[in-house]
Amino acid sequence: MNTFMNNKSWTVQGKYVVITGATSGIGLAAARELAIRGANLGIVARDEAKANEVAAQIKAMTGGRTTVDVFLADMASQQSIRQAAADILAVCPRVDVLINNAGAMFVSRKLTDDGVEMTWAVNHLAPFLLTTLLLDRLKESGHARVITTASHSHKMAGKGIHFDDLHAERLYRFPQKSLGGPTIRYAETKLANILFTSELARRLQGTGVTAHCFDPGLVATNFNSNNKGWSVRMTMAVMKLFSRSPEKGAETMVWLADTEEISGQNGGYYTDMKLTKPSVPAESIEAAKRLWEISEEQTRFPKAD
Ligand SMILES: NC(=O)c1ccc[n+]([C@@H]2O[C@H](COP(=O)([O-])OP(=O)(O)OC[C@H]3O[C@@H](n4cnc5c(N)ncnc54)[C@H](OP(=O)(O)O)[C@@H]3O)[C@@H](O)[C@H]2O)c1
Known part of the structure; x- marks a missing residue:
């Protein structure tokens, strides 16, 4: 039986939540809180040992009341994401969130094995691919939600995504050691998260599935620890002084997964549990459509096996 008798009954208790990036920071804090609220979890992670440890901790914390499945995927590899999606579809009869x-x-420019610039691959194409691969299961689950972690830093992308520099060759030519190019690239991917959410919402209209994204604020996590060098370490150390805790950063994510208040809303960007206006480029329907088409091409979706 569909657990959603009507639109007034949404709560995450008893629902199945697939979450990426739950081995650290905001995702880890959210996974714990969602489990406390009675959600069952599917953790998608690249590090098996770390993911199993998180799963064991959460199960112990809830006294075994919560199911925590682990699915392995490196978000930089489309093949790996496809495998994880297939595993999820095989194991999970429903995905509610x-x-x-x-x-x-990434401070230095790298390409993935798929030939895509790494920040774009992990932050934008991975959510795009995982979501599209799980979309039918989300629809079958009745009312369902897709939540994507965006960022206030999308505003640093300026006038919008440089569609003529998709692999960020120009952007990374900023002076060496400058954070300018990589920071703008990161901002572009977070802008992509918002545009993806709005286009997904338009495509989902009338299906019972809704899409939402949010800004967690500046949060003290392991973010940027993949980048080496004293300037990165210094920057992160200083930023941590002004950062909120992972639990505070996870608040809006947990709220979006659990609240009844957003029933009827679709495609929004939230900050501190409030619908917020993103930058002007983030509201472009034309850019959102273009991004979707490019993302389909870049993930060869639907892929002929
Ligand atoms: N921290 C902030 O101030 C801030 C602000 C705005 C938005 N955000 C966004 O918040 C989200 C979570 O970041 P965080 O701050 O919590 O950072 P974090 O502590 O570094 O956590 C990042 C998570 O993503 C996972 N991940 C990274 N690359 C991956 C890959 N290739 N394959 C699979 N998993 C991968 C990490 O896995 P491992 O544990 O294996 O590394 C980890 O679980 C990100 O989307 C970030 O852009 C953060």
Whole structure:
């Protein structure tokens, strides 16, 4: 039986939540809180040992009342994401909430095995691919939600995504050691999270599935720890002084997964549990449509096996 008798009864208790990036920071804090609220979890992670440890901790914390499944995927590899999606579809008869949260920034330009610039691959194409692969299961689950972790830093992308520099060759030519290029690239991917959410929402209209994204604020996590060098370490150390805790950063994510208040809303960007206006480029329907088409091409979706 569909657990959603009507639109007034949404709560995350008893629902199945697939979440990426739950081995650290905001995602880990959210996974714990969602389990406390009675959700069952599917953790998608690249590090098996870390994910199993998180799963064991959460199960112990809830006295075994929560199911925590682990699915392995490196978000930088489309093949790996496809495998994880297939595993989820094989194991999970329903997916009520999908949280696209894994993300990173790369100070040096790298390409993935798929030939895509790494920040774009992990922060934007991975959520796009995982969501599209799980979309039918989300629809079958009745009312369902797709939640994506965006950022206030999308505003640093300026006038919008440089569609003529998709692999960020120009952007990374900023002076060496400058955070300018990589920071703008990161901002573009967070802008992509918002545009993806709005286009997904338009495509989902009338299906019972809704899409939402949010800004967690500045949060003290392991973010940027993949980048080496004293300047990165110094920057992160200083930023941590002004950062909120992972639990506070996870608040809006947990709220979006659990609240009844957003029933009827679709495609919004939230900050501190409030619908917020993003930048002007983040509201472009044309850019959102273009991004969707490019993302389909870049993930060769639907893929002929
Ligand atoms: N921290 C902030 O101030 C802030 C502000 C705005 C938005 N955000 C966004 O919040 C999200 C979570 O970041 P965080 O701050 O919590 O950072 P974090 O502590 O570094 O956590 C990032 C998570 O993403 C996972 N991840 C990264 N690359 C991956 C890959 N290739 N494959 C699979 N998993 C991968 C990490 O896995 P491992 O544990 O294996 O590394 C980890 O679980 C990101 O989307 C970030 O852009 C953060």
